[in-house]
Amino acid sequence: MKVVVLCSGGLDSVTALHAAARSHEILAVLSAHYGARHNDREIPFAARHAAALGLPHRIVSLAFVAECFTSALLPSGAPVPEGHYEDQSMRQTVVPFRNALLLSVATGLAESIGAEAVVIAAHGGDHAIYPDCREAFMRAMDEAMRLGTYPGIRLLRPFIDLDKAGIVRRAAALGVDLGQTWSCYRGQALHCGACGTCIERREAFQLAGVPDPTPYQHQPPLPPRPPPHSGE
């Protein structure tokens, strides 16, 4: 299938890119810079993997997000909170309707260049605190993409049955160097090791039983995992 792959340069989407390269014809790798603190850290990794695979890489600017939207991920926002994603404090890191925006850009690009589908690395461990990660949203968006384009562009979510540890295992099996990916929302020189996404990254390697190649600024003990929440 001819596809556009959304790739931020993070662990999930870089793995999705390498997986897609084995099963699809990738017409473009798409990254978006929306003015978040960590975009400058992660997008170069997307560029590196696209280049290694010999694929065209498009970086689009969504600068208006930082100008008009509110989120702790944006320079205008509160500091990035620490702890588990499930904590209410992590709601601050939501960029409103980000996935819809990214999928709309990817779908317009896909239709423009003759692709039939868009690949997003959404996974089963994605957080119910983010409304635009939930299954029901993704199904509605898939419908909107199919109905709102001439070729009926589809949404592919190859990792939907995996959690993040499963993605780390998949990356190891594919030979993807996860040291060349970025997760930390703080966007400093090194991964901080303590924000929600660093905790999740460290845990995923631990649960997967795969050595973590990431240099962290600090490695505070991993907090106990909160009990799984009860659905959406």
Next chain:
Amino acid sequence: MKVVVLCSGGLDSVTALHAAARSHEILAVLSAHYGARHNDREIPFAARHAAALGLPHRIVSLAFVAECFTSALLPSGAPVPEGHYEDQSMRQTVVPFRNALLLSVATGLAESIGAEAVVIAAHGGDHAIYPDCREAFMRAMDEAMRLGTYPGIRLLRPFIDLDKAGIVRRAAALGVDLGQTWSCYRGQALHCGACGTCIERREAFQLAGVPDPTPYQHQPPLPPRPPPHSGE
């Protein structure tokens, strides 16, 4: 209801803006510049009406659309075709998935500033040649907006039961100066009078029985209206 109003500066959305100002609390008027030939002509009209109503106006840049997407509306595209919208040639003027993109931006802004809904001037005469104008797409997008945001942002389409002539009548009733709106896809100093959107504009005034205040470059006789197409 607290709303964000999408307003391009065209006849439909300027009328929708004035109608919304009577029935809603408008938190922001939103225009997008996506590099189309006519954006520079239409957005100043949106700004003028927002200012006249004392409302904050946000203009976001979607420059990547002109860089990455294909359409006759974009500088990279073929010339804007003449004739009726229903003609197959007008398919060239589709900007892929534009409405989804605009609604995603508006929804993220709405959630960020505490609005509950987004107003779009989609109307019953919108063209089935544009997939992202169709009823089924709009319903799916409404679902995606509701499910993908914390407050469950809604999509309002107050003109969905009107055609363009009906909007011209509504504007006349509201006292909106439609001379201060822009339709022509060619984006020259004056409305060309002959492209699909100029033909539609001229016809709408004629059908509404409202004097057309628009200065046109040419006013070729209006072509006969094609028979209504058979649904979606």
